[in-house]
Amino acid sequence: MARDQSLSRRFVLLSGGAALAGAALPTGAAAALGPEINKLPAPNYAVHDYPGNPYLRPQGGPLASPWPAPRTVKSGPALATRRMRRTASTPRPLAVPLAPTTADWMPSTLVLYDTTGQSGWLGELYAIMAVNLASHFGNWTAMPVVQYESGELSQYSCVIYIGSTYGEPIPTAFLDDVLAGTQSVIWVYDNIWQLTARAANFTALYGWNWSQLDFSTVAEVDYKGQKLKRYSANGAGIMNYAVVGSNVSVLATCVRSDGTTFPWALRSGNLTYTGDNPLVYISEGDRYLAFCDLLFDALAPTTPTQHRALVRLEDIDPTYDPTQLRAVADYLASQGVPFGFQIIPRYLDPNGVYSNGVPQNIPLSSKPAMVRAIRYMQDAGGVMINHGWTHQYSNVPNPINAVTGRDCEFFRVTLNADSTPNYQGPLPPDSDTWAAGRFLSAQADLQDAGLDLPPLVTFPDYAASATDYAVAAEIFNARAERSLYFSGLLTDGGPIDYTRFVGQYFPYVVYDVYGGTTLPDNLGGIAPQGFDVSPARLPADILADAQRNLVVRDGFASFFIHTDNLSYLQAVVTGVQGLGYTFVAPDSL
Template sequence: MARDKPLSRRFVLLSGGAALAGTALPRGTAAAAKPTRQARSVSTYAVHDYPTNPYLRPQGGPLPGPRPTPNTAKTGAALLTNSAPSTPNSTMSTLAAPLATTAAGTTPSTLILYDTTNTWGWLGELYAIMVANLASHFGTWTAVPVVKYTSGMLNQYSCTIYIGSTYGEPIPTAFLNDVLAGTRPVIWAYDNIWQLTAQAANFTAQYGWNWSSFDFSTVAQVDYKGQQLKRYSANGAGIMNYAVVGSNVSVLATCVRSDGTTFPWALRSGNLTYIGENPLVYISEGDRYIAFCDLLFDALAPATPTRHRALVRLEDIDPTYDPTQLRAVANYLASQGVPFGFQVIPRYLDPNGYYTGGVAQNIPLASMPAVASAFKYMLTKGGAMINHGWTHQYSNIINPFTAVTGDDFEFYRVTQNSDLTLNYQGPLPPDSKAWAMGRFTSAATDLRAAGLAFPSFVTFPGYAATATDYEVAAGIFKARAERSLYFSGLLTGAPTDYTRIVGQYFPYVVRDVYGTKVLPDNLGGIEPLAFEIFPKRLPADILADAQRNLVVRDGFASFFYHPSDSLSYLETVVSGLKDMGYTFVAPGSL
């Protein structure tokens, strides 16, 4: 029994998955000469910008109810393998092999330095998590508070990345001197660059550039490698401008003001790459964030050959779906030589009869043999099955829409406000390793009853889970295919703080701080109609952002499609990506 759902996870993804992190935040003070801030209001970001969206802004402060019990069973230190050089108060990760192409016999290592002081110091760890996730694509990483830096540490790594998120962070002189020594590549983003320039009497002569002040112009575009990348124009934090940019300086990317004038977004001279803003805030599809993702290749894998791969995922398929539609989609993709992933929800629940006039529905896959047969058929046509939870809802409690499969979150407590925006509250009451394992075990049981094996891949419903749930998934699945949430405490070893949270997507394969391989999910999904606060997203939007993602030299165009939508939407995107030079690959090949 297929049904027409007015609410769907697809809308949650387009909202929560559209952007990430950050707004202009109060800053501290610094002893060195520095540019001044201007107080600016931050306007809305289309329908995506609402204060409780962790995929748009870092969440901080007390929850409206009792704080969830901290997850003490797993910390960043316990999760990750320590085999990088010893450093004080650090978190380290080592991959079995780098996920990027590197010179034979080498594994790049990254030192990540982050801010921790003053009111907003907690943001530094969240940004460091995001950088660590990206750096894992290339090899090992080590994350250390910048205030704990000691002399010579920089020379133990292939590259050092510092995200200046606290205005006036007390940066150790040892770090400044090691950067100026010029022995290893350094990527420095945003704040506190004035401390570095003040440390060198001849900085301008040595590097060929120097800062002037923050530019608060409206900038909605960053040009990089011939592509016009998007930028949230209402981001009022300011972008660094320059008093001097010499001929020996490489301007890597350019800000475009609303009047068409330009100034550098990122530049490089000698060992130093400087980005004039924090590239980890207000991230959307096709955003200038992907320029930052690509710049990491210059420091960590410069010999990487250019290639562009594509992934397509069929979304939210439960036992009530039309098997004829599923077979038609599989036939089309097979005819185009396109392997694909398809998400399976093994059991459909409508416990309160939301769509059936109060009559509860409980439909396991085994009771719908035609749908189970369609799944088996899809496997023969190049499909890879992806687990999508057990029921894609929590219980008979609305979480936050209808309590019906495909509509609600399964592994995270979410509520809805009167203005239709969402609150990511934290763990559900029963959240634990045993509970999460029980959901996956039940999913496996239902699949086996229908004659299907349990998949090697997972996408958490609603792109939301707790640190505990991610840990359980790491022990079950080969990879996650999704965007994900990250919390304070994952690097420091402190109890997981669900009041401080961000989300992130990746344009290439990573192994994130939970220790799991994560497949790219960077273009979002096709959505023919707008709904509530969520906009429509048509094939043209997917293709425009795929064009922007060509700047990532070994990147992906990864999108999702609902089989209940017109096949023409899928056909348009598939043919368009092929015309751009993307090659479709199977999830299992990554």
């Protein structure tokens, strides 16, 4: 029961999976399962929106004063040039990353964002999300749009402008450079009226023009034949149009509750426009996936279509049943499915919550049967993933009961009266040496058991400080997870504001703002039972969203599961393969 609760809490904390329209399993997914679909419960998308969910909306309040005054420009390298390369047999804690490789040419993206007004802090968070996605394709630069200077657009393959502040004072130099039509521009949401007003012949030039925001209930966005979700309670409005000419490509369509439609995204000439902000209210299978795919058109249009899958076994600690682990490994090996599996090297129950008040401290080396099972999984195609040291912080609840697998290890979290989480910020001892010490302790426990520190990591409960993420980038080849991103990350040398942050998942591999490769984690986990405010998430739910993810032309179906749910694992593996995905090893990316 404890493991089910832990998994459900992970879903509450980080899925953002408000659930949204379309409870029925799409036809393709049903066909993929064949007669097995009749044995599975139907998808059950239940809304669990709450104010503290960073994966559904950014966290933070109004600014006390405007920012930033000085010119703030930050650039980042591409995934292709900065991926570290090492093997599990050569652990390198805190070593300097290997020198980057070189490439003759790669796309580059300029991300421009809003900063003015009391909610100007939102712009940087949206920009962080955009540059994370852009890193999949090439190098990026981000800066406030108010600091744009004439001609800068021409230095990049593509420019993404995210309009998040109504009436942001956009420089006429940027408007004129967009209207010159020489560079690909993706304009998101607000302030499009400033661009159209700058060109008296905009409608004749581009074939479309806006009319007003449409505040209809929209819970579905159709893209590439898939019905993507949209959080129906999102009341921000979506741009509608006075005219959409025959020379305009309507890329995706909003579906109102009465079945009528209007464009969600369109393209004409050098300009792609989305009348909705796809970087807020994100859940699995969301219209965010359409935005992720549209970036290929601007940055990598010749990318061939391929669909890969990742499966990860969750939260394995020294108390797990080795027989169960072997059974799961046998099944996956029999299907030719490589897999990842998380290891927590030490189990702690410092207050004896599950042992009648007797403290428990169990290192992996004290469980030889478990060590043999781990080696068995590796022989069966399993790739070990570090999952912290103890998956809990100390002898105080953080936020549940201080027991391994139940609590956060790298970030302070408390619970509200309704059991929803409150992200408080870094733990009191947080620093680069403290974070490195946790990983070094994990490495020591693994070495005592005759195992190496693996090259991949997942932060417990997907929660860590900016310092911890940066330390992990120095130690591990990649993170397999969703992550939190904080205000201040796009300001060189500026302070990190832990009161303003957002969560993000990726449908493909990125090299994020923390300087680390991050693997897709876009389908969430299988949770047979709901817990607190979290609904159950069943195989049919996973498969419905896997089908939606097919819209991303080089995207993944990545999910996790606990090892005591073998029948559900079998159903999802069969269904994902039936949808045309090919499972790959997480250390091959």
